[in-house]
Amino acid sequence: MSPQHPEGHVFYRKMWHSFPRxxxxxxxxxxxxxxxxxxxxxxxxxxxxxxxxVEEIAAAIAEQARLVAYVHAEKFTTPVLEAYADALAEVIPLPDVRFFPLTTGSEANEAAIKLARQIQIVRGQRSRHLVIGRWGSYHGMTLGTLAVGGRASARNPYLPMMYDMPHIPAPTCYRCPLGKQYPECAIACADALEEAVAEYGADQIAAFIAEPVSGAALAATVPPAEYWPRIRDICDRHGILLIADEVMCGFGRTGKWCAFEHFGVAPDILTMGKGLAGGVFPLSMMAARGHLVEELYHAGQDIGHGGTFSHHPVGAAAGLATLRYIQKHxxxxxxxxxxxxxxxxxxxxxxxxxxxxxxxxxxxxxxxxxxxxxxxxxxxxxxxxxxxxxxxxxxxxxxxxxxxxxxxxxxxxxxxxxxxxxxxxxxxxxxxxxxxxxxxxxxxxxxxxxxxxx
Ligand SMILES: Cc1ncc(COP(=O)(O)O)c(C=O)c1O
Known part of the structure; x- marks a missing residue:
């Protein structure tokens, strides 16, 4: 296939590429x-x-679009949204979990970062503003998610425009960034988080964000079993919220509903996207442990994040039908x-x-x-x-x-x-x-x- 100059009015994502129709x-x-x-x-x-x-997904979407396709999430809720959240709560193992639906993985991660900051503020920890990320990670296309992401090619052009965040090495045993070998390394890449906390000060750090199993930037890199329990422990000891980005690795893809289940630890905030609605609707999710949402409630606050298409009824119908299909089969x-x-x-x-x-x-x-x-x-x-x-x-x-x-x-x-x-x-x-x-x-x-x- 030889690249042709794209014709017509579509602004394509790749210029030197022929797109099969x-x-x-x-x-x-x-x-x-x-x-x-x-x-x-x-x-x-x-x-x-x-x-x-898949016929039943198409039917569920069409049915919801006929009933009511859109309501503004600041003013209404819908039965389909409530049913979807209840069904999700049966499979996503976070305590008293609450779901905040959005449309893209980038938005869900942006929401997670903001929620972490907001929680630290209501806890009286206003100085905690840093979110530590990892090199070789991808959390999205917005300036906020690029700042915590660790993919040089995606970040570099925008560095002067962003508030860059601290990064630690990723647990990539095939190419250990610390030049060590597992298991003699004693998971030094997890201890790098402890070192970053010492360097920046726990009182400056709101959260740590990472993919439990690394996605495109590191191509399905799975960390050693001890990695996530050590990370969880460091976060707990320093009052740092743990955000698991499962936009790619979540919702069944790794053989469990959540990738974090393979490691015996659970995050405070979880993000999902991609497979949530199997691609038929742009649907993503920020999920949080219930006590975090209660903390906002008791502080008299609403979440400082939204979006015109959050909590979308057709998205909920697509998500619910996809979830039921995954369960049924x-x-x-x-x-x-x-x-x-x-x-x-x-x-x-x-x-x-x-x-x-x-x-x-x-x-x-x-x-x-x-x-x-x-x-x-x-x-x-x-x-x-x-x-x-x-x-x-x-x-x-x-x-x-x-x-x-x-x-x-x-x-x-x-x-x-x-x-x-x-x-x-x-x-x-x-x-x-x-x-x-x-x-x-x-x-x-x-x-x-x-x-x-x-
Ligand atoms: C792990 C991870 N997080 C976040 C994103 C961003 O999701 P979206 O492209 O839906 O904004 C992606 C996309 O590839 C991803 O793989």
């Missing part, structure tokens, strides 16, 4: 106006979880066992190949990292653009993946992620693994020889 889909396959089929093993941006064009268990199968197959087919450094992940979040030298874990030069080449070669073979860059030093380090819907079949899992193997052999391996020969 998708007209419909079936199962997990998208179909364009030329009849070409794309097996979407990334569920778009790791969004679609129950498949495409046991898709959280499906994500666990299909993810295990996908991970096994990717490791079996790819791990031994030149150019593949690491295959990792949990549930239906699997990542492959490409390297020039497997022993030294040397990343490819950034200008070879390996992740995008792999993505494009897979797309040309009819399989969609999710590329990412910067795992090594913010710029170099190429990865692709597979994050298919939980309705993926055994046969489709095999196609994904086979296609990636073929692309590594036909596209990555020759580049390896070229780069070595340079």
């Amino acid at each position: 998708i007209t419909h889909g079936e199962g997990i396959t998208l179909i364009d106006d030329q009849g070409r089929r794309y097996l979407d093993a990334a569920g778009g941006a790791i969004v679609v979880n129950i498949g495409i064009g 046991d898709l959280v268990s499906a994500a666990a066992h299909k993810g295990r199968r996908l991970g096994e197959l990717l490791r079996a087919k790819l791990s031994g190949l030149p150019g593949v450094g690491d295959v990792r992940g949990i549930g239906l979040m699997q990542g492959v990292e490409f390297v020039m030298d497997k022993t030294a874990r040397t990343p490819f030069p950034a200008d070879l653009n390996i992740a995008n080449r792999v993505f494009a070669a897979c797309r040309d073979r009819g399989v969609m993946l999710y590329p990412g860059r910067g795992t090594a030093d913010g710029i170099r380090g190429d990865v692709v992620m597979a994050g298919p819907p939980a309705v993926i079949t055994e046969e489709e899992i095999a196609i994904v693994a086979h296609t990636l193997k073929e692309v590594v052999e036909q596209v990555v391996a020759p580049l390896l020889h070229d780069s070595v020969g340079q």
Whole structure:
């Protein structure tokens, strides 16, 4: 596919890119106006979880749109919203949980950061204004979420415009930012939070935000088991609120409703998005332990965050129908066992190949990292653009993946992620693994020889 100059009135997200025109889909396959089929093993941006064009979701949305599509959330509530929150409370294990629905993951994280600050103020801790983030994280596209995020390419142009926040290293054992090895490291990357608290002062810190399982920027990096309990303990000892960003890894994708459940700790504030409504409606959620919301209430305050489309009735209908569909078809268990199968197959087919450094992940979040030298874990030069080449070669073979860059030093380090819907079949899992193997052999391996020969 050769890039063409985009025509017409759409301001596209990519200038040098030809966009296939998708007209419909079936199962997990998208179909364009030329009849070409794309097996979407990334569920778009790791969004679609129950498949495409599910009749009962479409019916639930249509029904709510007919009854009442919109009310202003400062003035009304709706039965569908209350039913959705009750249903969510059955599966999201935060004590006395309360849900604040928004539309994008960025907004949910922005809301979480603001709520943390507001809680510290009502506790009489007005000096607590910093939110510590981690390098290699992504929390959204707004200036507030970029400030706590740790993805250099997304942040750098806007640094002079933002109130930058402190960052600690991420728990990336394949490329330990502290140059250590697990388990001898004794999880020094978690202790980095303690060091940051000492450096900035606990009385300045409102919250810590991180993804329990890292998303696109680190391609499905799973921290060691001891990491999250240590982080929880540090936050508790210093009065710091813990925000878990589960916009990508949440809502069943890792084989549990919440990714934090794998680690035996729960955050104070949780954010979700993407798979909440399976992509049929832009829906995100900030969830908080009930006592935090009560603290605001008893201080006579409302939350200082809103938005025209918060608490949207059609969003609630879409979310409720998606949740019920996941329960009815046991898709959280499906994500666990299909993810295990996908991970096994990717490791079996790819791990031994030149150019593949690491295959990792949990549930239906699997990542492959490409390297020039497997022993030294040397990343490819950034200008070879390996992740995008792999993505494009897979797309040309009819399989969609999710590329990412910067795992090594913010710029170099190429990865692709597979994050298919939980309705993926055994046969489709095999196609994904086979296609990636073929692309590594036909596209990555020759580049390896070229780069070595340079
Ligand atoms: C972990 C994580 N947080 C937040 C976001 C931002 O979500 P949105 O793009 O819906 O604003 C993303 C998006 O990819 C994400 O992966």
